[in-house]
Amino acid sequence: MAIGRSPSVKDVAASAGVSLGTVSNVMNRPEVVSPATRERVERAMAELGFVRNESARQLRAGTSRTLAYVMLEGSNPFFHDVAAGIEMAAEDSDLSLFICNSNGRSGREEVHLDRLMQQRVQGILITPVDPGARHLADIARRGIPVVIVDRVGESGAFCSVAVDDVLGGRIAVEHLVEQGHSRVAVIGGPESIGQVRERLEGARQVWAELGMKPDDLTYLPTAEMTVAEGRSAGERLAGLPARRRPTAAFCANDLLALGLLQQAIGAGLRIPEELAIVGFDDIEFAAAAAVPLTSVRQPRQELGRAAAGLVLDEATNPAHEHQQLTFVPELVARASTVARPRAY
Amino acid sequence: MAIGRSPSVKDVAASAGVSLGTVSNVMNRPEVVSPATRERVERAMAELGFVRNESARQLRAGTSRTLAYVMLEGSNPFFHDVAAGIEMAAEDSDLSLFICNSNGRSGREEVHLDRLMQQRVQGILITPVDPGARHLADIARRGIPVVIVDRVGESGAFCSVAVDDVLGGRIAVEHLVEQGHSRVAVIGGPESIGQVRERLEGARQVWAELGMKPDDLTYLPTAEMTVAEGRSAGERLAGLPARRRPTAAFCANDLLALGLLQQAIGAGLRIPEELAIVGFDDIEFAAAAAVPLTSVRQPRQELGRAAAGLVLDEATNPAHEHQQLTFVPELVARASTVARPRAY
DNA sequence: GCGTGGGGTTGAAATGTTTCAGCCGTCGAT
DNA sequence: ATCGACGGCTGAAACATTTCAACCCCACGC
Known part of the structure; x- marks a missing residue:
């Protein structure tokens, strides 16, 4: 198998003897294309090893199919659990998740945010170094959904999810x-x-x-x-x-x-x-x-899940209103405070 | 500030009274444009709040400025440390890093890999569920650099990094x-x-x-x-x-x-x-x-760093040859094996 | 037989960036 | 005076996809 550049819709179209539009329809609105053609196109795609080019889709769509989470401290498993919750929610909406780590440094945070804006991510979840930071507000002002996780944004300029x-x-x-x-x-x-x-x-x-x-x-x-x-x-x-x-x-x-x-x-x-x-x-x-x-x-994963829900609402629902979600923490009593008879 | 679609090079060019190409040059080859024009363009970019559109760049370039790491178990901090090492290396080359988690399930791994191919990532680092899996070989055959981390690919079809x-x-x-x-x-x-x-x-x-x-x-x-x-x-x-x-x-x-x-x-x-x-x-x-x-x-971070190095070499160096890097593990003796007098 | 509706398909436009051949002056050398 | 070179800039092409108006043909109703 020659490994030139990877085949595009055009190649598939040529190979299946249809037009570009039809190939696109097979992928995005399979119901409008006749079973026979569809089958032919699908075979061509398989034969050529066609893989959609996500950047072209994004360019056309104006936004990527991606969320991002900027975590505060990679060394604290807590944040990874939050990230896992976010990822599940992202998965449900068929989105990818970028995970970044500011390591508590405002500078790195800014670098990450900058990159994410360039990627035109659908929304940004972040546990910020400083919830009042200028660069956060700037991003929100650009119309990119931002949700503060595990902190409460003072200004009410963003949604936030945290425990009490x-x-x-x-x-x-x-x-x-x-x-x-x-x-x-x-x-x-x-x-x-x-x-x-x-x-x-x-x-x-x-x-x-x-x-x-x-x-x-x-x-x-x-x-x-x-x-x-x-x-x-x-x-x-x-x-x-x-x-x-x-x-x-x-x-x-x-x-x-x-x-x-x-x-x-x-x-x-x-x-x-x-x-x-x-x-x-x-x-x-x-x-x-x-x-x-x-x-x-x-509720670590729940936190992430809820945050992802908010960011998606903001991204898709024109009537979205910012809200501050608060979860109730819960004491889990174990041996470090409660002596129990132990079986020896 | 109106929040229409975000401004493009075209808008910047118009605002600065130059052509598209010049704006592009300001960003990519600042030395070829005269200081005066450069200054004008830069001001226009700042005023409009211009942010490069990464998907358009990618489309043009044919590849994204992104690496990916598919980790085996999000619940094991070991993999996060490896990821941290990879991220440092990626950062040094000014690349973004996608972190995915297969959670030990081959199915999820495949879903992630598929997405990463669509993203046209520059290379994939992976701690696979099964180093011999068909889908891994498929990806490598497509010409996408793949490096196995913390396992050794049997076939020699990929680079790998692991300890002995x-x-x-x-x-x-x-x-x-x-x-x-x-x-x-x-x-x-x-x-x-x-x-x-x-x-x-x-x-x-x-x-x-x-x-x-x-x-x-x-x-x-x-x-x-x-x-x-x-x-x-x-x-x-x-x-x-x-x-x-x-x-x-x-x-x-x-x-x-x-x-x-x-x-x-x-x-x-x-x-x-x-x-x-x-x-x-x-x-x-x-x-x-x-x-x-x-x-x-x-050497967790080193593992990641080295793996990233290999994947980048494969991505950029035409004379690249697959290699299996092996690190030497080291015993760290602590109190769980060595009784030491303790100060009470 | 003619118009109508509609299923199925087409072709072109549009997205934002980079690259590259080419253009226009100007300056130096011949 | 002419040529060449070169700095600085331009304009168009190319990348892969999606969308949408338009089109074709066929069946159906009148």
């Missing part, structure tokens, strides 16, 4: 208090991250409402939301005088919680007796930890 | 024997996976060479390479009569190892004293486990 982070903070700390803890640490940062602020806020709210002493809720800031930072927070925690040391920690995500867990176990602490730990996100590795991690679950 | 899995099995088991173990389990499966076979093979080789009793190397097959299967393997292990029970396990990947670790710790075993564990891949969560996991490291 304040509530998430509340149920985490409420759970710890229910388990009898009266000194709790909240670990996360930097505070420039909206989620961190809101989860902390929720924690403080419920702490006050339950009548706990304000000083007994300690906020331990971190520089990032990584396993390593979780470990280092554990060391800081261990350094506190015993009488003031929290007996439980609420971490703003699971990576921090896993790091803290590792450090605590390494230091010989019994979990949850000497230190109880709650994470956030409920990534798969939370359940897989040596001491399975209690975590505030976000 | 036999060697990986050898160093894992060698390490365990060095640590004084004389009964070892190898956990992994199904055996249809090439890696599993080769890692097991390496384990058996070195076991024999070191003069250990063949019966003391137990192979525990699993149905998948997941955390859950790791746990269940742990239960089977615990069910063996004490005198025959292995004191160490070599798992064919880290997910299995983490599952096993969790099960063992839950059952009250001390690690590594009562059970030593070695994983494979050295994903980030291996180091983050409660008992940090000894693992056979694959």
Whole structure:
């Protein structure tokens, strides 16, 4: 088989003895072409190994059959789960999905967005470094559907999908208090991250409402939301005088919680007796930890799916109105906060 | 700002009072156009908010500025690390990267590949469900560069990049024997996976060479390479009569190892004293486990980078020859096999 | 027999970019 | 003065597809 340039509709048409338009019809409106011709055309396509040229279709159509997700941190499985949800939805609409990763850097984010505009993607889903960034608004102003995932766009200029982070903070700390803890640490940062602020806020709210002493809720800031930072927070925690040391920690995500867990176990602490730990996100590795991690679950795939739904609505429905979808987080209690008799 | 269709080179040309060709030159060969005109054109582009239409470029060029990676299992971070390596390389060549996920199903893999052909991607990197699959060969025959990642294509019809899995099995088991173990389990499966076979093979080789009793190397097959299967393997292990029970396990990947670790710790075993564990891949969560996991490291990002290099070579270099790149795996010893005094 | 309707097919236009041969002046060399 | 070269710019062709008005022919109704 000669491997020249790949055959086009023209070649197929010639080989089947019909016109271009007919070949196109066979692909796009098979019902209008007679069975006999259709069959002939299909055979020709198979023989020549015809493959549609997507760029030509796109050029004609003015838009590509592609969505894009710009994730915030490739190293956090949470975002991959969101991406998986998006991909399912994309698949259902027969669209491709571009997955990009800004790695938390605004510069890379901008580069990706630029490329995506050139690709004329149908819509962009993004967990942005900064939801208020100029370049996001610019894109939306161009008429490209943009949906913020796992953050809430302040301006209302976009749709967004997120969980109620304040509530998430509340149920985490409420759970710890229910388990009898009266000194709790909240670990996360930097505070420039909206989620961190809101989860902390929720924690403080419920702490006050339950009548706990304000000083007994300690906020331990971190520089990032990584396993390593979780470990280092554990060391800081261990350094506190015993009488003031929290007996439980609420971490703003699971990576921090896993790091803290590792450090605590390494230091010989019994979990949850000497230190109880709650994470956030409920990534798969939370359940897989040596001491399975209690975590505030976000419906990760659902988040992605819903976001994709919104972006598609905006792309296709002229009457679309921006909306802010909020999901309800849910506490998944496991051994890192609840001691259970174990079979030995 | 009116949001009609986005402006084209034609609009820019009109606005700047030059011809299409000149606008194109400003973008592609700025040095051939006089500074004055260039400046005028650039201003016009900025004013109109001109964004290149990538599909038109592609149509003209006959190929897209895009690579693709079809990963095997989205739930295994290993593949995301490989993808990250590919993305860096793509970035260096100013290419976009499509990331797809076959989730271990041949059908999805085929759907993805089909789409990628339609997109006229420059090259395809893939960790295939089955390296011998017909559809892979078909694509290569069409002249599209294909590189197999983390598997070796039997036929030599493609380039491939992988680590020496036999060697990986050898160093894992060698390490365990060095640590004084004389009964070892190898956990992994199904055996249809090439890696599993080769890692097991390496384990058996070195076991024999070191003069250990063949019966003391137990192979525990699993149905998948997941955390859950790791746990269940742990239960089977615990069910063996004490005198025959292995004191160490070599798992064919880290997910299995983490599952096993969790099960063992839950059952009250001390690690590594009562059970030593070695994983494979050295994903980030291996180091983050409660008992940090000894693992056979694959240079994950390097794998991706090298694969991208090969695919680009095949795409651009007429004198390209297929090659099978093999990396050397490396043992990273941690607490799951080596007891160290700990500071309490 | 004539008009009508409609199923099936055609041919050309349109999409946005790049490339390339060619054109127009100007400047330097002969 | 003429030629050549060259910098700077133009205009048209080419890429593969989709769409749409137009067309042909046949059957059917009057």
